[in-house]
Amino acid sequence: MKRHLALFLAYQGTAYHGFQVQKNALTVARVLQDAIAAALGSREEIKGCSRTDAGVHALAYCVSFFTASGIPCEKLPLALNAHLPADIRVFSAREVEPDFHARYSCTxxxxxxxxxxxxxxxxxxxxxxxxxxxxxxxxxxxxxxxxxxxxxxxxxxxxxxxxxxxxxxxxxxxxxxxxxxxxxxxxxxxxxxxxxxxxxxxxxxxxxxxxxxxxxxxxxxxxxxxxxxxxxxxxxxxxxxxxxxxxxxxxxxxxxxxxxxx
The missing domain is CATH 3.30.70.660 (Pseudouridine synthase I, catalytic domain, C-terminal subdomain)
Incomplete structure (x- = not known):
């Protein structure tokens, strides 16, 4: 059974065309999905809390996704950061309810x-x-x-x-x-x-x-x-x-x- 996880990350957006995946453009989501695939062994669909524009930064950002990986939440930041560039960093992870959505659950x-x-x-x-x-x-x-x-x-x-x-x-x-x-x-x-x-x-x-x-x-x-x-x-x-x-x-x-x- 897959776990539902929420990640807390931050990024400097200078090098990216916003968060959401775009064709023929480097985005935060694409780089993060690459890191998830490398660290967890499966490329997962992720939900972001905001549609930040090209060049916009995030001091606090939430991403939610399902995974079959059993890596403990406290070890996920280290595993993901090993595959991320220095301008994107994951700080913590936690399990959330199946109906949690990084964007639509935001108040x-x-x-x-x-x-x-x-x-x-x-x-x-x-x-x-x-x-x-x-x-x-x-x-x-x-x-x-x-x-x-x-x-x-x-x-x-x-x-x-x-x-x-x-x-x-x-x-x-x-x-x-x-x-x-x-x-x-x-x-x-x-x-x-x-x-x-x-x-x-x-x-x-x-x-x-x-x-x-x-x-x-x-x-x-x-x-x-x-x-x-x-x-x-x-x-x-x-x-x-x-x-x-x-x-x-x-x-x-x-x-x-x-x-x-x-």
Whole structure:
């Protein structure tokens, strides 16, 4: 009888075209399936918790799959990491109920977006943060973030060309918290919600950056939401600054933790 397992992993997405398997493109899922096949002796179908885009990172990511392998959960990370590149790492594994699904059992996710607010990019974080200059004002961005919390129709913050059908039939989402913190030259945008539209976090961050730059009134957020029009919101922030940071389930929470985001 096959066991149903959940893996907790993290990855730097710079070299990958997102998580999901694609034809003629290197993805995290493909590399992980290769490692599972090598370590467990069988190539398994895997379910990922999020459809991260090309260049997006994950501090916390959940994958579920069935396997006939008897390798104990505590030994799986070592076995899999031996076949994975350094930019993908499995941290733990656990057995879950047969009806558990990494994506559909998820009750919410939190994303972290990094902005380097400095005249020059850092050679240590240029692949992990969006450099923005001139200086951004923190309070207008915090004001806009506060107005975005709660249940709203986020159609204005959905990528152009995406459809309501593709987003599960509704563009209404609940943002549980949205914080903007500054640490030296770095701004960190942390958002937690029950779900997200395509490019939603990147458009939210792009809009807040415009408010911080003085190009947009933070009190105009309600009008942006009411417009239900992508053109009403700000720019789409680059993928490289975005990372999935926490994944929530009824059974457990995966938290990437600040120490993983050097």
């Amino acid at each position: 919410g996710k939190a994303y972290l977006y990094r902005v380097r607010n400095a005249p020059a990019a850092s050679p240590f974080s240029y692949q992990l943060a969006w450099r923005v200059w001139p200086k951004l004002e923190l309070q207008p961005m915090r004001r806009a973030a506060a107005l975005l919390c709660g249940q709203h129709d986020f159609a204005s913050f959905m990528a152009a060309g995406s459809t309501i059908e593709a987003e599960g039939g509704s563009t209404v989402r609940t943002v549980r918290s949205f914080e903007v913190e500054q640490k030296g030259d770095e701004l960190r945008f942390m958002i937690e919600a029950d779900g997200y539209l395509y490019h939603m976090v990147r458009i939210l961050v792009g809009t807040l950056v415009e408010a911080g730059a003085g190009r947009r009134d933070p009190d105009g957020v309600p009008a942006i939401l009411a417009a239900r029009d992508r053109a009403a919101a700000g720019q789409t922030a680059p993928a490289k600054g975005l990372a999935l940071a926490k994944v929530f389930y009824d059974e457990f929470t995966l938290d990437g933790g600040g120490e993983l985001w050097a």
